Amino acid sequence: MSNVQPFSLFTDFDINLFKAGKHYRLYEKFGAHEAEVDGKKGVYFAVWAPSAKAVSVTGDFNYWNDHEHPLNVRWDSSGIWEGFIPGLQVGMLYKYKIFSHNNNIITEKADPYGFYCETPPNTASVVYNINNYEWKDAAWMSYRQDKNGLDKPYSVYEVHLGSWMRKEDNKPLSYIELADKLVNYVKETGFTHVELMPVMEYPFDPSWGYQITGYFAPTSRFGKPEEFKYLVDNFHQNDIGVILDWVPSHFPADDHGLGFFDGSHLYEHPDPKKGYHPDWKSLIFNYSRNEVRAFLISNAVFWLEQYHIDCLRVDAVASMLYLDYSREEGEWEPNEFGGRENLDAVSFIKDFNTEVYSSFKGVQTIAEESTAYPMITKPIDIGGLGFGMKWMMGWMHDTLLYFKKEPVHRKYHHNDITFSLAYAFSENFMLPLSHDEVVYGKNSILGRMPGDEWQRFANLRLLYGYMFTHPGTKLLFMGSEFGQYNEWNYNQSLDWNLLDFIPHQNTHNFIKDLNEFYKTHPALYEKAFSRDGFEWISYDDGENSVISYIRKGHDPKNDLIVACNFTPVIRDNYRIGVHKKGKLKELFNSDSATYGGSGITNEKNIKTENTAWNFKEHSAVIKIPPLATVVFKID
Template structure:
């Protein structure tokens, strides 16, 4: 056990920050780092294992023997084991063999800070230098604060890399191939951002990436870390922002992962009521432990710093916020105030969001949060959690339930489609039609639409037209943009063959134009999170199942009137109130023939008249196509 040279990357200040939960760049210290000591090249290793009595590094360089390379434990009671091993090079495989003080447990663990992992089902970590990549997205990085501003358009394409498209041999595409095909497609479809379901290393394909074992390593399923950087780089060079799903809520109990890491409950909470998630059969991080908080926040900042990511979408926030989440009486313990909020998780999320804000300009965070927890997108300094946006889950469920109904019954459910506006400005909402809504027997979005083939595609267009003109930002899961017929299957490619058929071609054309129209219409995004950006004209015409409203931007000359018809009935004459004397010019219509519609439209400008209607001094008479959204500019 003499081949490890004493060496440390930690200063006393690093240790103090780590133990107090305030070190947010732990990836510069922990893990494996190729370096030189006394002129000799090798690798420095550091791992946190306070309950260990011995930690050795095993790998392909010592025939996976646990006796040759023992790390040194630091003298400062930090629980850090470290050392430099000469000759270990880039690409070497390794794990930590940990001999615990608890019941003499011996575990072999992957490195929590590894930059690269073996291709599953193999589980070793890989010594890997990621500093040699030459980024070419300097232009994007110089102006991304403008692209990612909350008064800018967000049309997000959510993607599961493994099943977006397969090769001709039905194999998964590599990061290099995706950097060509996926980037080109997202650009052609005019999306502003792409959201990648978790790409951090995960062992189990059916988890879709939400059970992570390698928090600092992009999955090796598609290539190397540098090749993933190239994918991000290509998105940026094509003016597309990159959002990553991030999972600080739970992790799997796989033998090589974080669970029971040093023979003790190191990363997970020791109380099963706080440390085990029975729905997902996974372990919950101990947010009360300073070192764990530092690990997680360091991980978040790592993706912004090393991979130039523009946003993290945080998964399962509700499960973090509430002690009784998915638990029956007796399965949880109230906090010190006798209430259900997980105070440690709340403070962690605030600290995470503040750290992101303090360290990076032009980025944001998004919460998948399904409850009415107050202030999710309020600034931390004002008592909120500090997220930039929050998924509007209530809108999603109400809207999909409404659209699943035959149009003849929609008149009895007008409140379902209007209710979201009662709370639309209580948070900065993103409207999601995500992967969760097209699995487990829920059907595809197209598959939920009622009626014959024409009506189903028309319903799909009116759904997305309503979505993109509703206050908030927008997220669409892959396949929705061309009318994926089958429910999503993570094991196979999307049904790209559908684009041989006219209805799907028309739907894809519609989506390209909808995205373009959205981005070219400031009234739809400049005040997306403010009630100043929205005004009802008519919300209670349940007889016709029609909605009419105004969307407003910074300049009233850009205001638009939106009219939605949720039935297949054509309305030749329909009166709407207007706030001032204007001419209406139809600028977008989901019913045009190019999109597969009937072609019914307002071909001429419509002049308003001095006649009060809908509590407005002026009014105008318009035509409304069947199952359509029509947008007018007020001139």
């Protein structure tokens, strides 16, 4: 006799929505949920396995016996197996034992909707109640829509939780410890947002979290689900938004994961030309299957709803959009119109963005997309994909290539530093210097800079000054803010001892001041995605490797003039055109002695002259220090 009682959380309406791919709260139904049936407390289980001929729940409560607790298949052809097991409690371990019609294949799987997992390398799911946390971020949630708007400052600190800081025994900090140390550090350094590389449960540390097996479970490496909520809560209480990396593009083929789940290609596309990723040796979701679409969008909603996440940064969007991504001729097939776009993935992305923006006020979605695919951040109703922002990979590539060059050669590559403005307003761009740029022999950001030590740090400040005054939002990977020398290593802490040395202290202080300057000058963010927020003064002085431009906000009184000198030669008596009459007052200078610079400044206010220059009616003669970004205001 079965020890499983008939019971269901699903209504007929739920089933119809699930089959149609429109049920976006599936985590309320699938998985393991505490319940009470006929006066008995226990746990209700539900799992989707349409190719199974039998499914059992095994766990530490039945000594992993696959015959004691068989689930019942629903009569409605939904492929859902479910049942209530009395006496089970929170904290018990479980998996699904799935017997397939497909050649009698037997698989043992973790719960796709499990809220908590064993700590790797163990792989079982854990019965867990995630509704036992009392949030204290009501204030943030009430004004998040304003703080998180696209006309507000975004200075993002990208973090890998396992390697940001480690203890003396090289063990990573817990969520609770991070809620103290990381939150205080981000606040002190002045970033507006933190972006966390994937926290969903993953089996393989070298994947950095991008190969996910537990989509609904924060990794148990650092603590329990409520402790991750505590971390997010503490960020919010300190006015810091939380961006979460989300990976709907692919998943690993680990035995306990989603791959070949019920003995069939359930979550992955059955055609390897669409279902296998050659770069990452992983499986690709079947975006044409309604139930898979509902699984993924439910997962996005879950993190926004249950964990109060403020933005989702969607990983590897280009790999989703193109059928020929990383494939040679003959390894892919065109879509029904003869094109290379994955129309099912495009449709899925639009549904995802529609649901997110319609259900959650003040959130944003950010696409990591590296191609020229059009209208990534345009509204869906005019043919766009509906993202809030997109990473500006072209800017990142061109800028790092330019800065790597010795200053004497930069005049021959002037276009590399100006080209981004030719397309800067085609999308809502975020300027990223991310984790991908400090691994695999690419060197750290500081390590790319040419010259002696003084020049390297001056170049670094120049880069950041240029970045923070360039249109678009900003992202820095951890360690870049104090001049990490070494490449990032996921298995060890950042080199915090560098802050014992003055050049690194100066760099850290520079970033603090730069963040504060960015946040307090609306001209740098109010029109970050509009041509109205930027005007060139000079983009063609390649001979001197100097560029200058105007940044504008809603109020013309807040206009800023920016000049960048990409050589170690002082540009004294350098004339620039200005767009109105007045006096130029230097507000920010990356060459300040405070930051370890040479201390060359424009000490006195500079009166404009009625001499036309750079196609402007007025002009002024300024000093631009070596390897420096200087910002002025006209009063």
